[in-house]
Amino acid sequence: MKALKERIIADGIGIGTEIVKVDSFLNHQIDVALLDEVGLEFARRFEGCGVSKILTVEASGIAIACMAARHMGNIPVLFAKKAAPSTMTEEFYGAEVKSFTKGTTSVVRVSKKYLNRGDRILILDDFLAHGEAAIGMAELVEQAGAELVGVGAVIEKEFQGGGRRLRERGCRVESLAVIGSIRDGKIYFLD
Amino acid sequence: MKALKERIIADGIGIGTEIVKVDSFLNHQIDVALLDEVGLEFARRFEGCGVSKILTVEASGIAIACMAARHMGNIPVLFAKKAAPSTMTEEFYGAEVKSFTKGTTSVVRVSKKYLNRGDRILILDDFLAHGEAAIGMAELVEQAGAELVGVGAVIEKEFQGGGRRLRERGCRVESLAVIGSIRDGKIYFLD
Numbered sequence: 299m300k301a302l303k304e305r306i307i308a309d310g311i312g313i314g315t316e317i318v319k320v321d322s323f324l325n326h327q328i329d330v331a332l333l334d335e336v337g338l339e340f341a342r343r344f345e346g347c348g349v350s351k352i353l354t355v356e357a358s359g360i361a362i363a364c365m366a367a368r369h370m371g372n373i374p375v376l377f378a379k380k381a382a383p384s385t386m387t388e389e390f391y392g393a394e395v396k397s398f399t400k401g402t403t404s405v406v407r408v409s410k411k412y413l414n415r416g417d418r419i420l421i422l423d424d425f426l427a428h429g430e431a432a433i434g435m436a437e438l439v440e441q442a443g444a445e446l447v448g449v450g451a452v453i454e455k456e457f458q459g460g461g462r463r464l465r466e467r468g469c470r471v472e473s474l475a476v477i478g479s480i481r482d483g484k485i486y487f488l489d
Numbered sequence: 490m491k492a493l494k495e496r497i498i499a500d501g502i503g504i505g506t507e508i509v510k511v512d513s514f515l516n517h518q519i520d521v522a523l524l525d526e527v528g529l530e531f532a533r534r535f536e537g538c539g540v541s542k543i544l545t546v547e548a549s550g551i552a553i554a555c556m557a558a559r560h561m562g563n564i565p566v567l568f569a570k571k572a573a574p575s576t577m578t579e580e581f582y583g584a585e586v587k588s589f590t591k592g593t594t595s596v597v598r599v600s601k602k603y604l605n606r607g608d609r610i611l612i613l614d615d616f617l618a619h620g621e622a623a624i625g626m627a628e629l630v631e632q633a634g635a636e637l638v639g640v641g642a643v644i645e646k647e648f649q650g651g652g653r654r655l656r657e658r659g660c661r662v663e664s665l666a667v668i669g670s671i672r673d674g675k676i677y678f679l680d
Contacts, residue, residue: 321600321603322602322603326567326568326599326600327567327603328551328554328558328565328566328567329563329565330558330559330563330564330566331563333555334559356547357548357568357570360519360548360552361552361555361566363519364519364521364524364552364556367519367521368525372521372522374520374521375519375552376517376518377517377548379517409512409517
Protein backbone atom coordinates (compact mmCIF):
# COMPACT_ATOMS: atom_id res chain seq x y z
CA MET A 299 0.00 0.00 0.00
CA LYS A 300 1.75 3.05 -1.41
CA ALA A 301 0.46 5.79 0.92
CA LEU A 302 1.36 3.69 3.95
CA LYS A 303 4.89 2.93 2.77
CA GLU A 304 5.46 6.60 1.94
CA ARG A 305 4.32 7.51 5.44
CA ILE A 306 6.61 4.91 7.03
CA ILE A 307 9.55 6.32 5.05
CA ALA A 308 8.61 9.92 5.95
CA ASP A 309 7.77 9.51 9.64
CA GLY A 310 8.88 6.04 10.76
CA ILE A 311 12.12 5.74 12.70
CA GLY A 312 14.37 2.70 12.35
CA ILE A 313 16.11 1.78 15.62
CA GLY A 314 18.87 -0.83 15.58
CA THR A 315 18.04 -3.72 13.26
CA GLU A 316 14.68 -4.80 14.71
CA ILE A 317 12.53 -1.82 15.73
CA VAL A 318 10.52 0.55 13.58
CA LYS A 319 8.91 3.33 15.55
CA VAL A 320 5.65 4.54 14.02
CA ASP A 321 4.10 6.14 17.08
CA SER A 322 3.51 9.45 15.32
CA PHE A 323 0.71 7.96 13.19
CA LEU A 324 -0.07 4.33 14.09
CA ASN A 325 0.31 3.17 17.69
CA HIS A 326 0.42 6.16 20.03
CA GLN A 327 -0.76 9.11 18.00
CA ILE A 328 -3.20 7.94 15.32
CA ASP A 329 -3.74 9.44 11.87
CA VAL A 330 -7.40 8.58 11.41
CA ALA A 331 -7.49 9.43 7.69
CA LEU A 332 -4.57 7.09 6.98
CA LEU A 333 -6.17 4.34 9.08
CA ASP A 334 -9.37 4.76 7.10
CA GLU A 335 -7.39 4.02 3.92
CA VAL A 336 -5.77 1.07 5.69
CA GLY A 337 -9.20 -0.23 6.66
CA LEU A 338 -10.44 0.14 3.09
CA GLU A 339 -7.44 -1.80 1.79
CA PHE A 340 -8.07 -4.70 4.19
CA ALA A 341 -11.75 -4.69 3.14
CA ARG A 342 -10.65 -4.86 -0.52
CA ARG A 343 -8.20 -7.72 0.08
CA PHE A 344 -10.69 -9.85 2.03
CA GLU A 345 -13.72 -9.00 -0.11
CA GLY A 346 -15.96 -11.98 -0.84
CA CYS A 347 -14.46 -14.04 2.00
CA GLY A 348 -17.61 -13.81 4.11
CA VAL A 349 -15.85 -12.39 7.14
CA SER A 350 -18.41 -12.18 9.97
CA LYS A 351 -16.24 -10.67 12.70
CA ILE A 352 -12.85 -9.01 13.14
CA LEU A 353 -10.64 -10.14 16.01
CA THR A 354 -7.79 -8.02 17.30
CA VAL A 355 -5.91 -7.52 20.56
CA GLU A 356 -5.71 -4.41 22.72
CA ALA A 357 -4.52 -1.75 22.31
CA SER A 358 -3.12 -0.64 18.93
CA GLY A 359 -5.14 -3.11 16.89
CA ILE A 360 -8.48 -1.65 17.96
CA ALA A 361 -8.40 1.46 15.77
CA ILE A 362 -7.35 -0.58 12.71
CA ALA A 363 -10.05 -3.20 13.29
CA CYS A 364 -12.78 -0.56 13.68
CA MET A 365 -11.74 1.27 10.52
CA ALA A 366 -11.73 -1.98 8.54
CA ALA A 367 -15.11 -3.02 9.98
CA ARG A 368 -16.67 0.22 8.68
CA HIS A 369 -15.71 -0.83 5.16
CA MET A 370 -16.94 -4.40 5.67
CA GLY A 371 -20.59 -3.66 6.37
CA ASN A 372 -20.08 -2.67 10.02
CA ILE A 373 -19.38 -6.22 11.16
CA PRO A 374 -18.56 -6.54 14.88
CA VAL A 375 -15.05 -6.05 16.20
CA LEU A 376 -13.87 -8.18 19.11
CA PHE A 377 -10.69 -7.26 20.95
CA ALA A 378 -8.86 -9.78 23.09
CA LYS A 379 -7.85 -8.50 26.52
CA LYS A 380 -4.40 -8.85 28.03
CA ALA A 381 -5.70 -8.79 31.61
CA ALA A 382 -8.84 -10.40 32.98
CA PRO A 383 -11.15 -7.46 33.78
CA SER A 384 -13.40 -7.59 36.84
CA THR A 385 -16.43 -7.55 34.55
CA MET A 386 -15.32 -10.65 32.59
CA THR A 387 -17.37 -12.88 34.84
CA GLU A 388 -18.27 -15.63 32.39
CA GLU A 389 -16.04 -18.22 30.77
CA PHE A 390 -13.37 -17.22 28.29
CA TYR A 391 -10.97 -18.68 25.76
CA GLY A 392 -7.33 -17.95 26.59
CA ALA A 393 -3.99 -18.30 24.82
CA GLU A 394 -0.45 -17.49 25.92
CA VAL A 395 1.41 -14.79 24.01
CA LYS A 396 5.11 -14.14 24.42
CA SER A 397 6.40 -10.61 23.85
CA PHE A 398 9.93 -10.60 22.44
CA THR A 399 10.35 -6.84 22.92
CA LYS A 400 9.14 -6.88 26.52
CA GLY A 401 10.48 -10.32 27.45
CA THR A 402 7.16 -11.24 29.06
CA THR A 403 4.43 -13.82 28.56
CA SER A 404 0.79 -12.84 28.94
CA VAL A 405 -2.56 -14.50 28.36
CA VAL A 406 -4.97 -12.99 25.83
CA ARG A 407 -8.61 -13.66 26.52
CA VAL A 408 -11.98 -13.38 24.81
CA SER A 409 -15.34 -14.14 26.34
CA LYS A 410 -16.84 -17.38 25.00
CA LYS A 411 -20.03 -15.45 24.29
CA TYR A 412 -18.49 -13.50 21.42
CA LEU A 413 -16.54 -16.13 19.50
CA ASN A 414 -18.65 -18.96 18.14
CA ARG A 415 -18.74 -21.95 15.84
CA GLY A 416 -19.91 -20.60 12.47
CA ASP A 417 -18.06 -17.29 12.84
CA ARG A 418 -15.67 -16.46 9.99
CA ILE A 419 -12.88 -14.50 11.63
CA LEU A 420 -10.38 -12.01 10.22
CA ILE A 421 -7.50 -11.25 12.60
CA LEU A 422 -6.06 -7.72 12.26
CA ASP A 423 -3.18 -6.04 14.07
CA ASP A 424 -0.74 -3.18 13.66
CA PHE A 425 2.44 -5.31 13.52
CA LEU A 426 3.30 -8.83 12.46
CA ALA A 427 6.74 -9.55 13.90
CA HIS A 428 7.46 -12.97 15.44
CA GLY A 429 3.76 -13.79 15.02
CA GLU A 430 3.11 -14.57 18.68
CA ALA A 431 0.03 -12.33 19.01
CA ALA A 432 -1.52 -13.54 15.75
CA ILE A 433 -0.87 -17.21 16.58
CA GLY A 434 -2.38 -16.66 20.05
CA MET A 435 -5.48 -15.15 18.47
CA ALA A 436 -5.64 -18.00 15.93
CA GLU A 437 -5.68 -20.39 18.90
CA LEU A 438 -8.67 -18.54 20.37
CA VAL A 439 -10.49 -18.93 17.03
CA GLU A 440 -9.66 -22.64 17.00
CA GLN A 441 -10.82 -23.15 20.60
CA ALA A 442 -14.17 -21.62 19.64
CA GLY A 443 -14.53 -23.88 16.60
CA ALA A 444 -14.78 -20.78 14.42
CA GLU A 445 -13.11 -20.46 11.02
CA LEU A 446 -10.02 -18.32 10.47
CA VAL A 447 -10.29 -16.48 7.15
CA GLY A 448 -6.89 -14.83 7.41
CA VAL A 449 -4.53 -12.49 9.19
CA GLY A 450 -3.96 -8.88 8.16
CA ALA A 451 -1.11 -6.73 9.42
CA VAL A 452 -0.46 -3.09 8.71
CA ILE A 453 3.32 -3.63 8.95
CA GLU A 454 5.06 -7.00 8.67
CA LYS A 455 8.68 -7.31 9.76
CA GLU A 456 9.46 -10.22 7.45
CA PHE A 457 12.88 -10.92 9.00
CA GLN A 458 11.26 -11.87 12.32
CA GLY A 459 9.46 -14.82 10.73
CA GLY A 460 5.87 -14.38 11.95
CA GLY A 461 4.41 -14.29 8.44
CA ARG A 462 6.25 -17.50 7.53
CA ARG A 463 5.07 -19.26 10.70
CA LEU A 464 1.45 -18.34 9.96
CA ARG A 465 1.66 -19.39 6.29
CA GLU A 466 3.19 -22.73 7.34
CA ARG A 467 0.05 -23.29 9.42
CA GLY A 468 -1.97 -22.79 6.23
CA CYS A 469 -3.08 -19.31 7.14
CA ARG A 470 -3.57 -16.56 4.57
CA VAL A 471 -1.56 -13.47 5.50
CA GLU A 472 -2.01 -10.00 4.02
CA SER A 473 0.48 -7.33 5.08
CA LEU A 474 0.13 -3.79 3.74
CA ALA A 475 3.84 -2.97 4.10
CA VAL A 476 6.54 -5.65 4.37
CA ILE A 477 9.86 -4.59 5.87
CA GLY A 478 12.83 -6.71 4.86
CA SER A 479 15.48 -5.04 6.99
CA ILE A 480 16.36 -2.04 9.12
CA ARG A 481 19.94 -0.75 8.83
CA ASP A 482 21.60 2.50 9.93
CA GLY A 483 18.24 4.05 10.79
CA LYS A 484 16.86 3.23 7.31
CA ILE A 485 13.84 1.05 6.59
CA TYR A 486 13.94 -1.25 3.54
CA PHE A 487 10.73 -2.75 2.13
CA LEU A 488 10.63 -6.14 0.46
CA ASP A 489 7.77 -5.49 -1.93
CA MET B 490 -28.38 10.04 23.41
CA LYS B 491 -31.46 7.94 22.76
CA ALA B 492 -30.01 5.08 20.66
CA LEU B 493 -27.24 4.56 23.20
CA LYS B 494 -29.59 4.45 26.19
CA GLU B 495 -31.89 2.04 24.39
CA ARG B 496 -28.89 -0.19 23.69
CA ILE B 497 -27.74 -0.05 27.32
CA ILE B 498 -31.23 -1.06 28.46
CA ALA B 499 -31.42 -3.85 25.85
CA ASP B 500 -27.92 -5.33 26.20
CA GLY B 501 -26.27 -3.83 29.29
CA ILE B 502 -26.14 -5.92 32.43
CA GLY B 503 -26.34 -4.34 35.88
CA ILE B 504 -24.21 -6.18 38.47
CA GLY B 505 -24.56 -5.28 42.13
CA THR B 506 -24.96 -1.53 42.64
CA GLU B 507 -21.81 -0.31 40.87
CA ILE B 508 -21.09 -2.25 37.69
CA VAL B 509 -22.74 -2.03 34.30
CA LYS B 510 -21.44 -4.57 31.85
CA VAL B 511 -21.56 -3.38 28.23
CA ASP B 512 -18.99 -5.70 26.73
CA SER B 513 -21.37 -6.91 24.03
CA PHE B 514 -21.15 -3.56 22.19
CA LEU B 515 -18.71 -1.12 23.82
CA ASN B 516 -15.60 -2.46 25.52
CA HIS B 517 -14.90 -6.02 24.39
CA GLN B 518 -17.07 -6.59 21.36
CA ILE B 519 -17.61 -3.28 19.53
CA ASP B 520 -20.67 -2.24 17.54
CA VAL B 521 -18.96 0.02 15.02
CA ALA B 522 -22.19 1.54 13.68
CA LEU B 523 -23.27 2.57 17.20
CA LEU B 524 -19.82 4.00 17.93
CA ASP B 525 -20.03 6.01 14.73
CA GLU B 526 -23.22 7.62 16.05
CA VAL B 527 -21.48 8.16 19.40
CA GLY B 528 -18.58 9.86 17.61
CA LEU B 529 -20.98 12.07 15.66
CA GLU B 530 -22.73 13.10 18.88
CA PHE B 531 -19.42 14.11 20.52
CA ALA B 532 -18.52 16.08 17.38
CA ARG B 533 -21.88 17.87 17.58
CA ARG B 534 -21.51 18.71 21.28
CA PHE B 535 -17.97 20.08 20.92
CA GLU B 536 -18.55 21.82 17.57
CA GLY B 537 -16.94 25.24 17.32
CA CYS B 538 -14.64 24.60 20.30
CA GLY B 539 -11.54 24.43 18.09
CA VAL B 540 -10.50 20.98 19.32
CA SER B 541 -7.11 20.20 17.74
CA LYS B 542 -6.53 16.72 19.18
CA ILE B 543 -8.41 13.97 21.03
CA LEU B 544 -6.75 12.36 24.03
CA THR B 545 -7.88 8.99 25.38
CA VAL B 546 -6.37 6.07 27.26
CA GLU B 547 -5.90 2.49 26.11
CA ALA B 548 -7.77 0.33 25.45
CA SER B 549 -11.55 0.91 25.24
CA GLY B 550 -11.29 4.65 24.61
CA ILE B 551 -9.40 4.20 21.34
CA ALA B 552 -12.35 3.15 19.17
CA ILE B 553 -14.51 5.98 20.53
CA ALA B 554 -11.81 8.59 19.99
CA CYS B 555 -11.19 7.44 16.40
CA MET B 556 -14.88 7.50 15.53
CA ALA B 557 -15.24 11.01 16.97
CA ALA B 558 -12.10 12.23 15.16
CA ARG B 559 -13.59 11.17 11.81
CA HIS B 560 -16.47 13.59 12.44
CA MET B 561 -14.15 16.38 13.59
CA GLY B 562 -12.12 16.80 10.42
CA ASN B 563 -9.83 13.80 11.00
CA ILE B 564 -7.93 15.51 13.83
CA PRO B 565 -5.23 13.32 15.44
CA VAL B 566 -6.04 10.89 18.24
CA LEU B 567 -3.48 10.36 20.99
CA PHE B 568 -3.87 7.45 23.38
CA ALA B 569 -2.10 7.40 26.72
CA LYS B 570 -0.32 4.14 27.52
CA LYS B 571 -0.61 2.24 30.76
CA ALA B 572 2.84 0.65 30.45
CA ALA B 573 6.02 2.25 29.12
CA PRO B 574 6.67 0.49 25.79
CA SER B 575 10.22 -0.30 24.72
CA THR B 576 9.82 2.10 21.79
CA MET B 577 8.89 5.08 24.03
CA THR B 578 12.48 6.20 24.13
CA GLU B 579 11.97 9.95 24.47
CA GLU B 580 10.60 11.93 27.40
CA PHE B 581 6.98 11.59 28.44
CA TYR B 582 4.36 13.20 30.65
CA GLY B 583 3.04 10.84 33.31
CA ALA B 584 0.15 10.85 35.80
CA GLU B 585 -0.95 8.30 38.39
CA VAL B 586 -4.36 6.71 37.93
CA LYS B 587 -6.04 4.63 40.59
CA SER B 588 -8.41 1.87 39.49
CA PHE B 589 -11.22 1.33 42.01
CA THR B 590 -12.44 -1.85 40.30
CA LYS B 591 -8.99 -3.42 40.11
CA GLY B 592 -7.61 -1.92 43.33
CA THR B 593 -4.40 -0.93 41.54
CA THR B 594 -2.53 2.28 40.73
CA SER B 595 -0.86 2.71 37.36
CA VAL B 596 0.88 5.51 35.51
CA VAL B 597 -0.56 6.76 32.21
CA ARG B 598 1.99 8.21 29.83
CA VAL B 599 2.11 10.23 26.64
CA SER B 600 5.20 11.19 24.71
CA LYS B 601 6.06 14.88 25.07
CA LYS B 602 6.30 15.06 21.28
CA TYR B 603 2.55 14.67 20.80
CA LEU B 604 1.07 16.97 23.45
CA ASN B 605 2.06 20.60 23.09
CA ARG B 606 1.38 24.13 24.24
CA GLY B 607 -1.25 25.51 21.86
CA ASP B 608 -3.07 22.17 21.54
CA ARG B 609 -6.79 22.29 22.36
CA ILE B 610 -7.55 18.87 23.81
CA LEU B 611 -10.78 16.91 24.09
CA ILE B 612 -10.55 13.92 26.45
CA LEU B 613 -12.82 11.00 25.51
CA ASP B 614 -13.38 7.67 27.23
CA ASP B 615 -15.93 4.88 27.48
CA PHE B 616 -16.77 5.33 31.17
CA LEU B 617 -16.70 8.19 33.63
CA ALA B 618 -16.92 6.60 37.08
CA HIS B 619 -14.74 7.97 39.92
CA GLY B 620 -13.00 10.19 37.38
CA GLU B 621 -9.49 8.93 38.04
CA ALA B 622 -8.60 8.26 34.38
CA ALA B 623 -10.02 11.59 33.17
CA ILE B 624 -8.29 13.55 35.95
CA GLY B 625 -5.02 11.75 35.17
CA MET B 626 -5.37 12.69 31.51
CA ALA B 627 -6.24 16.30 32.46
CA GLU B 628 -2.97 16.38 34.42
CA LEU B 629 -1.08 15.29 31.28
CA VAL B 630 -2.72 18.16 29.36
CA GLU B 631 -1.75 20.60 32.13
CA GLN B 632 1.85 19.34 32.23
CA ALA B 633 2.12 20.02 28.49
CA GLY B 634 0.71 23.54 28.86
CA ALA B 635 -2.07 22.60 26.44
CA GLU B 636 -5.68 23.67 26.89
CA LEU B 637 -8.39 21.26 28.01
CA VAL B 638 -11.59 21.90 26.06
CA GLY B 639 -13.64 19.27 27.88
CA VAL B 640 -14.21 15.65 28.81
CA GLY B 641 -16.65 13.38 27.00
CA ALA B 642 -17.81 10.02 28.32
CA VAL B 643 -20.04 7.51 26.60
CA ILE B 644 -21.45 6.37 29.97
CA GLU B 645 -21.24 8.33 33.22
CA LYS B 646 -21.97 6.58 36.51
CA GLU B 647 -23.08 9.75 38.29
CA PHE B 648 -23.21 8.11 41.74
CA GLN B 649 -19.44 7.51 41.67
CA GLY B 650 -18.74 11.24 41.60
CA GLY B 651 -16.23 11.57 38.74
CA GLY B 652 -18.38 14.06 36.81
CA ARG B 653 -18.77 16.25 39.91
CA ARG B 654 -15.03 16.18 40.62
CA LEU B 655 -14.25 17.28 37.06
CA ARG B 656 -16.87 20.05 37.06
CA GLU B 657 -15.50 21.33 40.39
CA ARG B 658 -12.15 21.75 38.63
CA GLY B 659 -13.91 23.95 36.07
CA CYS B 660 -13.97 21.27 33.40
CA ARG B 661 -16.82 20.90 30.92
CA VAL B 662 -18.20 17.36 30.97
CA GLU B 663 -20.46 15.82 28.32
CA SER B 664 -21.80 12.33 28.99
CA LEU B 665 -24.02 10.63 26.44
CA ALA B 666 -25.81 8.43 28.99
CA VAL B 667 -25.87 9.22 32.71
CA ILE B 668 -26.64 6.35 35.08
CA GLY B 669 -28.07 7.37 38.44
CA SER B 670 -28.25 3.95 40.05
CA ILE B 671 -28.09 0.21 39.48
CA ARG B 672 -30.49 -1.93 41.52
CA ASP B 673 -31.61 -5.55 41.22
CA GLY B 674 -29.92 -5.89 37.84
CA LYS B 675 -31.73 -2.82 36.52
CA ILE B 676 -30.05 0.33 35.19
CA TYR B 677 -31.68 3.70 35.95
CA PHE B 678 -30.74 6.79 33.94
CA LEU B 679 -30.74 10.29 35.43
CA ASP B 680 -31.49 12.21 32.26
